[in-house]
Amino acid sequence: MICLQDVMDRSEGWGRVQGRAVFQRLLSAVEDHPGVEIFRISFKGVNRIDMSFASETVVELAKRFRQHKGFCFVDLADEDMIENLDAAAARKMQPVFVWSGNMSRLIGPPPSQGVREALEFVLGKPQVRSSEFAETRAGMTIQNASMKFKSLWESGYVMRRESAADTGGVEFVYSRIQ
Amino acid sequence: MQRLVEFSPQWIEAAAFERALASGHSPHGLATEVQFNIPVGCKLMLVPIVRLLSLANQLAFVGKLVTLNFIEGETGAMGYLNRMGFFDHLSHNVRVVPGRPIHSAAKAHYGGSANLVEIAPISATNGEEIGLPSRLSDVVKKACGARADVAALESATWTIFSEMIGNVGEHSGTKLDGYAALQVYSGGNKLQVAVSDSGLGIMETLRPALKTQHPHLSGLSDIDLLVEIFRQGLSRLGSERGCGLKGCAARAIKFHAELDVRLPNQRVLLVPGVSGYTPNTAFCSDKLPLLWGTHISFEFQLT
Numbered sequence: 001m002i003c004l005q006d007v008m009d010r011s012e013g014w015g016r017v018q019g020r021a022v023f024q025r026l027l028s029a030v031e032d033h034p035g036v037e038i039f040r041i042s043f044k045g046v047n048r049i050d051m052s053f054a055s056e057t058v059v060e061l062a063k064r065f066r067q068h069k070g071f072c073f074v075d076l077a078d079e080d081m082i083e084n085l086d087a088a089a090a091r092k093m094q095p096v097f098v099w100s101g102n103m104s105r106l107i108g109p110p111p112s113q114g115v116r117e118a119l120e121f122v123l124g125k126p127q128v129r130s131s132e133f134a135e136t137r138a139g140m141t142i143q144n145a146s147m148k149f150k151s152l153w154e155s156g157y158v159m160r161r162e163s164a165a166d167t168g169g170v171e172f173v174y175s176r177i178q
Numbered sequence: 179m180q181r182l183v184e185f186s187p188q189w190i191e192a193a194a195f196e197r198a199l200a201s202g203h204s205p206h207g208l209a210t211e212v213q214f215n216i217p218v219g220c221k222l223m224l225v226p227i228v229r230l231l232s233l234a235n236q237l238a239f240v241g242k243l244v245t246l247n248f249i250e251g252e253t254g255a256m257g258y259l260n261r262m263g264f265f266d267h268l269s270h271n272v273r274v275v276p277g278r279p280i281h282s283a284a285k286a287h288y289g290g291s292a293n294l295v296e297i298a299p300i301s302a303t304n305g306e307e308i309g310l311p312s313r314l315s316d317v318v319k320k321a322c323g324a325r326a327d328v329a330a331l332e333s334a335t336w337t338i339f340s341e342m343i344g345n346v347g348e349h350s351g352t353k354l355d356g357y358a359a360l361q362v363y364s365g366g367n368k369l370q371v372a373v374s375d376s377g378l379g380i381m382e383t384l385r386p387a388l389k390t391q392h393p394h395l396s397g398l399s400d401i402d403l404l405v406e407i408f409r410q411g412l413s414r415l416g417s418e419r420g421c422g423l424k425g426c427a428a429r430a431i432k433f434h435a436e437l438d439v440r441l442p443n444q445r446v447l448l449v450p451g452v453s454g455y456t457p458n459t460a461f462c463s464d465k466l467p468l469l470w471g472t473h474i475s476f477e478f479q480l481t
Contacts, residue, residue: 014311048333050311050340051425056417080333087425091411092418152193 001074002029004058005045012050019056026061030069037159038177040099044075055088059108063094063148066156070177073107075097082107095157098178104178105173111157118148122158127175129163181209187219192438192475195226196445199467205237206468212237213245224262224361225475228297228372229266229424229440236470238269247275261441262359263296289313292320293362300346300356300375305360311340314371316362321362321369324481331478334429335371338419339378341422342373342474352377352471367480377444378405387414401462404439404446408455420443427455430476440466440473 005011005054007025009018030039041058049057062071068073076098077084089096089108104123111119121133130145137145149172153160158174165171183202186194187303192352199205205212216222222230246268248256256279259265263284284296295314295349298307299387307313315336321327339358346356356375381400384407388396391414395406406412411424430437430450437448438456444464451459 010308012312014340016348017344048336050337050344050422052341052344052422078333080330080337084337084425119378143198 001040001042001044003044005043008046011045011047013046013053013057014168015050016056019053021059022053022057023060026057027064030061030065037161039069039071040074040178041071042075043073043078043081048078049081049084051084051087051091054085056093059085059088059092059094059096062089062156063092066094067153067160070159072096072177074100076100093155095155099153099178104176106157109155111152111155115148115152115157118145119152119157122149122152122174123176127156127173129171129173131171146172174176179209179220180211180213181205181207183212183214185214185216185220187217190193190220190222190314191227192223192225192229192440192445195222195229196463196466199233199469205233205242206240206470209242211243211245213247213443215247216249218250218254220250220255222255223261223363224359224370225372225438225473227262227264228357228359228374228475229469229473231267231297232354232355232376232471232473233324233469234272235267235269238271239376240352243273244271245273245275247320251276252279257283260286261296262294262361263298265443267297267299267355267357272362278468287395292317293364295358296358297357297359300343300358300373310343310358314339314358317360317362318369322478324415331433332432335476335478338426338429338476339371341375341426345422346373346377346472349466354436354470356471362480364480369480370475371478372473374471376471379470380404380439380472383414384412388412392414400441400444400464401446401460402457404441405455405457405460405468407471408437408448427463431455433478436477438477440469440474442468442470 007022086107093109095106095108118133122128127163130149131142134140134142134145152158160172160175162170163173181202183198185198234244234448260279265278266282266284296319298310315332318335319332322331343358354376358373360371376424408423408427413419430452434450439446443466447468448455449459
């Protein structure tokens with residue numbers, strides 16, 4: 001867990017200049033934990049951030065580590081802050097999930113129609129394989145399911161790691177960013 | 179050669195300011211001396227004050243002899259300008275008749291009014307005051323306390339102010355300071371916020387980038403392009419940037435604010451319609467006397 005407030009100078013963050021300074025501290029916080037794959041960024045104590053600040057800090061962080069590390073937001077209920085984060089994430093084409101308990105809300109670019117169902121599937125379980133998704137959909141091949149999951153991972157919606165397949169080969173296991 | 183800019187003895191809002199400037203046949207032109215006459219009964223509103231400050235400093239910066247002649251002295255417009263901090267930021271090379279105020283009313287009463295935020299500099303070299311967006315939105319909150327949506331308005335205006343002020347610091351590309359100020363007009367049931375810079379105009383920085391980034395937009399007229407800047411969030415720095423102005427416009431539209439943008443030779447008034455800001459609800463004046471920079475103001479209703 002990274003508390004955004006801890007790396008900010010005050011409870012309000014605005015502008016790209018401030019944002020770039022805070023980004024460097026966020027980067028250090030991430031690099032100090034090389035083994036961690038998913039970081040929850042807490043907005044507790046943060047009163048306001050504008051779009052430029054959001055773009056230079058937490059959204060840039062998620063984009064920088066896409067496909068390698070996942071970032072999600074917690075302790076975030078203020079609609080104006082969410083709106084600003086959403087605008088920044090949409091502009092950078094970087095999806096991010098905001099979690100409140102087990103409820104999630106996606107900000108940034110929405111997934112395309114073709115992968116929406118696959119994303120819902122990943123969100124519904126701790127971890128899934130594309131073969132499991134294919135099994136639940138009539139007419140869906142494993143290859144087609146794999147392509148959808150890969151697309152979600154490349155776009156930053158989900159995490160992926162290698163796992164040994166029952167057949168002895170390697171397969172990918174996908175998981176939500178929570 | 180001297181140019182004379184005559185203000186009328188009346189309330190001077192943005193349009194009247196332009197008429198006065200036009201009377202001076204482009205102060206930025208060949209004239210070596212420029213005099214602004216502020217007669218008895220002339221009441222400058224916030225937006226013209228901030229634009230006049232920028233213009234006077236621009237003219238002084240290029241070596242022109244600039245005079246501000248307040249016919250009524252401190253009992254007239256000069257007193258209000260002093261309260262707003264106008265003279266605290268006016269270039270020392272600008273001559274003031276009958277003389278600069280001895281004491282700054284803005285410094286004496288700084289932050290003491292629920293109806294105004296004194297002119298604050300936005301410096302490209304020294305950065306801007308970190309608490310400025312909050313000071314501005316705090317006044318919005320107090321002034322618009324009668325509105326049911328005051329909390330949302332306060333939050334939205336904070337975002338607008340922070341984005342606009344951040345933009346000045348980052349994009350204007352000038353050694354001259356930009357400025358921000360706010361005034362509540364209770365009688366007129368409105369609140370004006372002005373953010374000005376004296377750098378390159380937004381069109382001057384964006385136009386060259388359009389050909390490579392948005393070639394389909396490069397043929398747009400200035401007014402249509404300005405509307406697109408606020409609708410799409412165009413930026414010379416690429417597709418990942420520009421969300422600030424777009425977001426500002428979205429918030430302003432949500433609260434039915436009018437947006438006035440003065441560019442080096444044009445002024446565009448954007449009035450929100452059912453589809454937000456559109457060219458159909460934009461009013462443009464072009465071929466105006468040169469005023470460097472981008473000067474943006476928002477006007478909100480108090481109730």
